[in-house]
Amino acid sequence: MYVCVCHAVSDKTIRKLAYEQGIKEIREIRKVTALGSSCGKCIPIAKAILQDANLNPLYKEAG
Numbered sequence: 589m590y591v592c593v594c595h596a597v598s599d600k601t602i603r604k605l606a607y608e609q610g611i612k613e614i615r616e617i618r619k620v621t622a623l624g625s626s627c628g629k630c631i632p633i634a635k636a637i638l639q640d641a642n643l644n645p646l647y648k649e650a651g
């Protein structure tokens with residue numbers, strides 16, 4: 589699903605960046621995507637997804 593509708597950034601993209609690049613801070617996601625750069629409504633849920641991605645390695649194994 590799209591987390592950032594304004595810039596078409598999905599939860600999969602956030603998880604992939606967390607797993608493959610070890611990203612732990614939302615500002616690092618924002619360096620490589622446009623997430624949050626328009627209305628900003630996506631930031632809270634994006635933070636929650638990133639936190640979950642870093643806390644739940646099972647998601648990584650499940651793909």
Ligand code: FES
Pocket residue numbers: 591592593594595623624625626627628629630631
């Ligand atoms: S939904 Fe992400 S900037 Fe608007």
